[in-house]
Amino acid sequence: xxxxxxxxxxAELLLAYTARRLDPARTxxxxxxxxxxxxxxxxxxxxxxxxxxxxxxxxxxxTPDFNRRLYQRIEAEATAPWYKRLFTTRxxxxxxxxxxxxxxxxxxxxxxxxxxxxxxxxxxxxAIRVSVAEAEQVENALDDLQLLRQLDTSATSGSSxxx
Amino acid sequence: xAEGVNTSMGASAALDYDAQLMLRxxxxxxxxxxxxxxxxxxxxxxFLFRMVQDHAVSEELAQEVFLRVYRSRNTYEPTAKFTxxxxxxxxxxxxxxxxxxxxxxxxxxxxxxxxxGPVREVADRRVTVEQKMLYEVRLEEVRRAISALPExxxxxxxxxxxxxxxxxxxxxxxxxxxxxxxxxxFRAYETLRARLAHMA
Numbered sequence: 001x002x003x004x005x006x007x008x009x010x011a012e013l014l015l016a017y018t019a020r021r022l023d024p025a026r027t028x029x030x031x032x033x034x035x036x037x038x039x040x041x042x043x044x045x046x047x048x049x050x051x052x053x054x055x056x057x058x059x060x061x062x063t064p065d066f067n068r069r070l071y072q073r074i075e076a077e078a079t080a081p082w083y084k085r086l087f088t089t090r091x092x093x094x095x096x097x098x099x100x101x102x103x104x105x106x107x108x109x110x111x112x113x114x115x116x117x118x119x120x121x122x123x124x125x126x127a128i129r130v131s132v133a134e135a136e137q138v139e140n141a142l143d144d145l146q147l148l149r150q151l152d153t154s155a156t157s158g159s160s161x162x163x
Numbered sequence: 164x165a166e167g168v169n170t171s172m173g174a175s176a177a178l179d180y181d182a183q184l185m186l187r188x189x190x191x192x193x194x195x196x197x198x199x200x201x202x203x204x205x206x207x208x209x210f211l212f213r214m215v216q217d218h219a220v221s222e223e224l225a226q227e228v229f230l231r232v233y234r235s236r237n238t239y240e241p242t243a244k245f246t247x248x249x250x251x252x253x254x255x256x257x258x259x260x261x262x263x264x265x266x267x268x269x270x271x272x273x274x275x276x277x278x279x280g281p282v283r284e285v286a287d288r289r290v291t292v293e294q295k296m297l298y299e300v301r302l303e304e305v306r307r308a309i310s311a312l313p314e315x316x317x318x319x320x321x322x323x324x325x326x327x328x329x330x331x332x333x334x335x336x337x338x339x340x341x342x343x344x345x346x347x348x349f350r351a352y353e354t355l356r357a358r359l360a361h362m363a
Contacts, residue, residue: 043356047352049362049363050355050356050359053301054324056298057305062205063222067197067201070226074230074233
């Protein structure tokens with residue numbers, strides 16, 4: 001048997017063996033090899049120590065009211081207003097995208113500030129247009145009045161000359 | 164190289180049964196959710212405890228795991244083993260919690276000699292003070308060794324050792340390839356062997 005400890009790909013064989021998850025046939029072959037390979041024997045001893053140490057690490061028991069607290073949270077979510085439920089679920093889904101969206105917004109604002117959109121010329125409001133028309137009419141009326149005065153003056157001076 | 168794990172018909176039946184339960188939850192069957200909760204609550208809490216090394220936080224995160232399972236009931240599809248999906252959620256929550264910087268509190272708790280773990284008594288013998296102290300010291304060594312591992316290596320070791328998950332399941336939980344999982348485990352156990360060698 002080729003020494004399995006030489007590469008990562010084959011070292012997992014030793015790992016499975018020490019975890020007692022290797023099939024009996026390969027276990028027998030590996031044990032024969034470890035009896036003559038000091039490196040593999042050392043690996044076995046070290047790994048078994050790790051297993052023992054990890055076995056000794058017991059986790060604390062789950063608190064008795066775990067289920068009750070969970071069901072309370074489920075009930076609270078079920079009776080929450082629709083917008084809160086939407087916020088809870090959608091925010092969870094979109095949480096990673098929020099910083100990206102904020103960054104995108106900053107970039108967009110910076111672009112707009114750097115490339116201002118030209119403002120179109122102001123268009124007169126209907127009220128101003130009416131005033132302009134009225135002003136033109138007034139102007140025309142004044143021109144007509146002035147012409148009439150000139151004609152009147154001419155007529156008056158002409159009649160006096162004829163007399 | 165394939166791992167020589169002996170899979171049994173019982174394990175396959177358990178896989179189908181958990182998925183069947185979840186599909187019943189999808190159909191509105193509340194007791195099926197309770198059954199899933201009862202079965203997987205302790206493994207999830209214990210996994211999270213060993214990841215974050217804080218009992219209160221581990222239960223809070225575990226609550227969030229099952230809350231997300233419940234929220235997902237309407238869209239659940241059994242595309243993977245139920246436990247793979249469950250531990251994928253748990254792993255993501257644990258990694259997020261650790262990366263959010265709250266692990267400072269966890270580091271402080273490592274300095275607490277009593278810790279959060281239970282007191283272990285040697286069967287059929289009275290525990291002497293020296294034995295208890297030795298046990299606490301060794302336990303602290305293990306906690307520190309695990310805590311010192313990079314987060315993904317830590318998660319891989321905990322799923323491999325305590326949940327006896329196969330490489331493919333760990334890969335799906337960690338969202339990486341099987342070869343990446345093998346590499347994670349190889350490096351993690353190499354570190355642990357070196358760190359715990361003095362305990363021989």
